[in-house]
Amino acid sequence: MPAPTILLPQDPLNPRRVDPHYSYEAQLVRGLGGETALVNHDALLAGDAAEGVRRVPDGTGPAWYRGWMLPVPAYAAFVRALADRGCHLLTSAAAYATAHELPGWYSTFEGATPDSVWLSGAHGPAELATAVARLGGKGPAIVKDFVKSRKHEWHEACFIPELADLPAVARVVDRFVELQGEFLAGGVVLRRFHAFALAGSADEEEEEPIVGGGWGPARPNGARVRPAAGRERPAHGDGPAAEARVWWVDGEPVLTGPHPDTPEVFPAPDLTQVRSLVRALGCRFVTTDLALRADGGGWMVVEVGDGQVSDLPRGTEVSGLLSSLIST
Numbered sequence: 001m002p003a004p005t006i007l008l009p010q011d012p013l014n015p016r017r018v019d020p021h022y023s024y025e026a027q028l029v030r031g032l033g034g035e036t037a038l039v040n041h042d043a044l045l046a047g048d049a050a051e052g053v054r055r056v057p058d059g060t061g062p063a064w065y066r067g068w069m070l071p072v073p074a075y076a077a078f079v080r081a082l083a084d085r086g087c088h089l090l091t092s093a094a095a096y097a098t099a100h101e102l103p104g105w106y107s108t109f110e111g112a113t114p115d116s117v118w119l120s121g122a123h124g125p126a127e128l129a130t131a132v133a134r135l136g137g138k139g140p141a142i143v144k145d146f147v148k149s150r151k152h153e154w155h156e157a158c159f160i161p162e163l164a165d166l167p168a169v170a171r172v173v174d175r176f177v178e179l180q181g182e183f184l185a186g187g188v189v190l191r192r193f194h195a196f197a198l199a200g201s202a203d204e205e206e207e208e209p210i211v212g213g214g215w216g217p218a219r220p221n222g223a224r225v226r227p228a229a230g231r232e233r234p235a236h237g238d239g240p241a242a243e244a245r246v247w248w249v250d251g252e253p254v255l256t257g258p259h260p261d262t263p264e265v266f267p268a269p270d271l272t273q274v275r276s277l278v279r280a281l282g283c284r285f286v287t288t289d290l291a292l293r294a295d296g297g298g299w300m301v302v303e304v305g306d307g308q309v310s311d312l313p314r315g316t317e318v319s320g321l322l323s324s325l326i327s328t
Contacts, residue, residue, distance in 0.1 A: 002061045003034060003326050004090060009067040010038040010055065025066055025312075028319055034326035039078075041068050049074075049081035060087040064285065064325050065308040069147070071185065072097045090328065091285055091308055099283045099306040101146035101186055108281045112273060113301040114194055118146070120187040123177065128169055131190055138164045140193035143176045146186030150179055159193070195294040198242070244269045244290045247307055249324040251279040255316075259289055263313035267292070269299045277301070285325070 006029045009019040018026045018038060026036050037056045044052035056063075063082070070078060076093035091099075098104035106116055117134045119127055135141060141160045142149060150157040157176040160169050173188055243259035244267035253275070258265050269290040278286060285307035290299045312318060 004062040004064050004328060005035045005037050005060050005087075006322070006325065007037050007039050007056065007063050007065045007067070007087075007089075009041040012042060015040070015055070019067070022066060024314075025318065025322065028322050029326065032319065032323055032326060034322070037063070039065070039067065041070075044070055044074050044078055047074070047077070049077035050084075052078060053081045053085060053087070056082060056085055056087055058085050060085065062088050062090055064090055067309065069100075069309040072101065075100075091283070091306065095283045096306050096308070098281065099286045099304055100309065102144075102189055102304075103146060103186070105281055105304040109277050109301050109304060112277060113304075115192040116189055118187055118189040123173055123188045125166065125170060128173060129166055132163045132166065132169060135163060135190055135192060138162065141169075142191050142193055143173050144189045144191065145176075145180060145184050146189060148185065150176055153179065160190075163190075194291075194297075194300060196291045196300075242267045242292070243302060245310070246271065246274070246288045246290060247310070247321050248278045248286050248288070249307070249321070249328065250284055251275070252324075254324040255318065255321040257316050258313050260311045260313045263315070274299075274301060284328075 006025070008022045008026055011017040011019050015038070017023075018036070019041075029036050037060060039056060040052045040054065043049070060082075065078075072093070075096045079089050079093045082089055102116065103118055103120075106113070115135060117131045119131055121127075139162070141163050142151075142158050143160065144150075144158070153175075157172060157179050160172050163169060169190075177184060177188065242262055242265040245257055245259045246253050246269065247255040247257075253271055256269070256271075258267070267290070269292070274288055274290065278288065281304070283306070287303075287305045287307050287310040288301055289303040289305070291302045292299055
């Protein structure tokens with residue numbers, strides 16, 4: 001079988017060139033002897049999959065996508081349009097949905113990730129009350145959709161201090177849905193809040209744990225932290241913590257690095273349990289975001305994602321990852 005081609009989004013301002021955000025990856029792929037082709041992400045989002053893949057040569061064969069996120073239906077159309085041109089995406093539409101949206105991966109990772117419930121349809125008072133009861137009926141939680149949270153509007157549209165306060169739950173959920181607008185992915189998710197100790201600046205000699213905002217972790221033992229000029233400790237612990245993003249190809253971790261929200265922090269998570277869960281998921285190219293609990297409870301899986309649409313912090317050494325993709 002020929003080596004897979006890496007499909008990358010074109011520059012909206014110059015369709016013959018790769019989107020600048022992915023130009024470094026394109027250069028590395030070509031330097032490793034791999035092939036690239038361009039796709040029109042805007043056309044894919046607009047529902048014109050045939051136009052979206054027009055620049056992919058006929059008979060391209062196997063391929064991976066590395067680009068901006070696509071809704072599950074748009075990705076399925078992308079797969080079909082590529083097949084019409086003799087190009088086979090190595091992540092099927094079903095596998096993409098499994099890794100990209102929380103309901104697809106949650107049952108595999110249940111117990112290793114915060115307890116969660118979701119609503120695919122209405123989220124009125126009755127539906128929210130039922131969901132809250134399924135999550136235990138009390139305690140703090142966060143709100144997200146099947147793919148993303150609005151953690152940068154933490155108090156307004158993400159964090160619920162007390163599930164028993166149903167009017168407050170409704171306010172946060174309604175605001176989240178309002179802000180997501182047309183970009184709401186799938187439905188509303190309620191996740192049990194866990195505190196993660198935040199990473200301090202590298203020049204601190206000692207540091208007491210800071211209670212984090214449930215969507216990131218702590219300064220783990222062995223984490224390497226680059227000094228971040230001008231970065232201040234969040235006044236109330238509401239801020240990104242030292243999450244690790246692990247990239248998996250065919251069940252093996254090929255890159256462990258920082259999360260894009262904390263590019264200066266290099267945690268070293270224990271992957272013993274996660275390895276078996278990733279293999280059980282059965283998706284060939286995925287990412288896991290891991291966080292260390294502040295209470296000493298170990299590493300938790302904060303998110304799972306499709307590796308094709310997961311972001312990399314600038315400056316990350318990705319030759320090993322890309323080499324793994326083009327040698328599969």
